[in-house]
Amino acid sequence: MSSRTAFDRVTARHGWTQALVTVVGGLLAMSVVAALGLWAAGAADLPGGSFPQVVAATVVTAVGGSVRLSGDAGRLAGAEGGLTVMPLSVTLTGALVVGRGFLRPLRHRAVAGAPELIGWAARIAALWLLALLGPAFAARHTFEVSLGDGPLDNLGDLFGISPEVGFAADVPLTVLVGLLWLAGVLVLALLVSRGAPLPGRLLRFQTAVRPAARAMLWLLLASVVIGAVTALVVAATRGHPADTFAVILLGLPNVTWLALTIGLGATWDGRVEGPFGLPLPHVLDEVLRTEDVSALNLSTLAEHDGRVWWLLVADAVLLLAVAFVMAALSPARVRAWQHAVHLAVALTLTVLMICLVGRISARLGLSVLGIGDLGTGLSGQVLLAPRLAGALGLAFLWGLVTGFAGALPARGRWRGTGGPDR
Known part of the structure; x- marks a missing residue:
């Protein structure tokens, strides 16, 4: 049995299972690292039981997603802001796990056709898109903001103002950028691997x-x-x-x-x-x-x-x-x-x-x-x-x-x- 035939049979039978393991493993590893880091930073004490939502927001930003900051207290108060930052420890963890999972079925082969690689990557991408919707929708929460003591507190009592500040992931942008992030990880995994196969036309560039x-x-x-x-x-x-x-x-x-x-x-x-x-x-x-x-x-x-x-x-x-x-x-x-x-x-x-x-x-x-x-x-x-x-x-x-x-x-x-x- 040729190596190509063996690869085709393996991916046909187990491709979706292996892709699911890769995707779940990547997101789980990112979530664990984010949770431990936020816990060490004291985020577990945030009010309103918001720790899971903050972890989800951290995972979203780790794949390049966007988180909007907002606030409201009727027409008398407001807040505006934005957050663009990638927690790269979480990003690097996810990239290593996903890249490893992508390369695992490709080992011990010298050449692979472009349709094979695209098909294998497409399985991972489809499941990644679905899995990424979870943290994207979960990354939203609203906090009440204290006005403190003094005149502003009195104004708040007078007008019944209860300012709130919240965050929410931009779901469409997160999914789009998350897919681009995944594509970059898979391409880089092929580039840095010594044993992963490439299409015959690309072998001269390796x-x-x-x-x-x-x-x-x-x-x-x-x-x-x-x-x-x-x-x-x-x-x-x-x-x-x-x-x-x-x-x-x-x-x-x-x-x-x-x-x-x-x-x-x-x-x-x-x-x-x-x-x-x-x-x-x-x-x-x-x-x-x-x-x-x-x-x-x-x-x-x-x-x-x-x-x-x-x-x-x-x-x-x-x-x-x-x-x-x-x-x-x-x-x-x-x-x-x-x-x-x-x-x-x-x-x-x-x-x-x-x-x-x-x-x-x-x-x-x-x-x-x-x-x-x-x-x-x-x-x-x-x-x-x-x-x-x-x-x-x-x-x-x-x-x-x-x-x-x-x-x-x-x-x-x-x-x-x-x-x-x-």
């Missing part, structure tokens, strides 16, 4: 694409692991373990991948206002908590803590390491300048991905009778956005230099052996 894609995966995961170890050391030596675990379980890649781009020389624009904050080291909060939008880069951070220059060193070491491994896993016929170009393109696309998913925009404004903030201290905003052109240009240059430098010792390693086959 020498250039797959080693570089795997190198970027290792770069991203290595930065997360280093960040996790650093966070655990800080928690053990400086206390506040609950806050540390909340950051690890909700937004660790948000921090480490931001640091990765800053170490490359990129600049982000940001501002923190009001009681809100970012899950970032204190020095970043100091730079961003100003009256106007601030530039966040190595230079501005070094004014507060000179140790941030070690980010540049860490990036150089990591990139040289992944460049060496990428070249060592490539056929010996690939030249050093080709490795440099491959890594430059891959790193540029990786930084583009970080810039797109690492943006943060959170805003909430409350008012009663035209008086802002209601005396509650809840109004505020958080902004974080990259200067995209500069970040991509620097990434390309870093990729060229480290890709060439890392390929030189790898070529010596495989000289005379013919190099690895794949």
